[in-house]
Amino acid sequence: MSDKKLNPRKSVVAMVAIALVLSKFAPVYGQTQDYPTEEQGEKFQAIGNAAPNHWPDWRGPTGDGRSDATNLPLNWSEAENIVWKTHIHDLGHSTPVVWDDQVWLTTATEDGRTLYAVCIDLNTGEIVHDFEVFHPNQPQRIHLQNSYATPSAVxxxxxxxxxxxTFGTACLNSETGKVLWRRTDLNCDHMQGPVSSPVLFDDLVIVHLEGTDVQFIAALDKKTGGTIWRTDRPQELYENVEPLFLRKAYHTPVIVEVYGKAQLVGNGARVAMGHDPRTGKELWRVVYGDDNTISRIVSGHGLFFVNTGGTPDSVRLWAVRQDGAGDVTNSHVVWEVNDNVPVESSPVLVGDLLYMVSDNGILTCLQAKNGKRVWRERLAGRYGASLLYADNRIYAFSKQGKTTVIEPGRTFRRLAVNELDGEFWASPAVAGKSLLLRTKTHLYRVQSK
Structure with a gap:
């Protein structure tokens, strides 16, 4: 096991810069409308299938925390099954993303005045790039549990x-580390700091900014950074809402294939909506009136599973039929659960069962089609990282550095509990037969030996 140190002020380039000739390869990542039943097994098809070393979005190629990887590690510790461990300077909660042999993440000084992009070699753990991307003069304040580098890269x-x-969006040449374009004019008052991550679709980079002052989604041209479309959230739902924090959200939208057509589905303060990702046109909405949404929507069985946000004791999970148009609040909500629904962590759907872990560690298994509880179990610790399904296992990562591994099914069966030094605030990534796990201070590559 190696422990690599980062130089926070220098970009280390591991290979000679070469001229890139890019193909028109434009991946579309997201969820499909239908999932197999338990009897049919756990194979699934994403809108765009990814190679073994592609984890392009913070919840993977399908955008919902599912992977078809096999031979992943079941057990690990600081002394077992660690391929490498690399120190990450400053502070960031962003999840690592992977393309081929590169792992990208972000970090920032705790005062928010310097924002970095970092690239790590998947094979060695060595630093390939580490450089400043933005330098805000007067950063907004953030929540004590947030960081200035919480949104994940794509x-x-x-x-x-x-x-x-609000501090900026940038496109980087992943070979050379060169910044190809920057935007610093897509702004909002986050009040407690940024969280929402960007989404890729065709030739677009889509970002969601929902603050106390403005709330909108914007699609940028991948090549130039220019705005292709911008759609503001329905202002009649936000006007005169007090206190101001009820207007903000931290949600990352997701691309979902619904009856053969792509939708951009996202929920924020007050309302969840579906949009045409090519134009930003609103397709449907469901209004719930809460704020602070973080947990990402997942879908299956003709349903969207929507976290309404709110305070920890008032969060609800709604199942919304996918065949709606316009305001479907009173017609398409199939079921609602308000017991032990997480504020932060995103759920995972495996066959006919939906799993979620609350902030205080209540792991719940629901029947996806009707919301009825199958079982629930208390896990040690507090949770913010999203659940991962891979290799016929579900992994749950606590803020105390422990990972509980269970077997999915109608009875609770714990397979392992593993512990690393540090705290898990980022979600996991999968690369081949490895897990990439980020604590507050290090990035680990974990793989069975």
Missing amino acids: VEEGRAYVHFG
């Missing part, structure tokens, strides 16, 4: 896209 062939909310 990656594709030859490009990495980093986003720091």
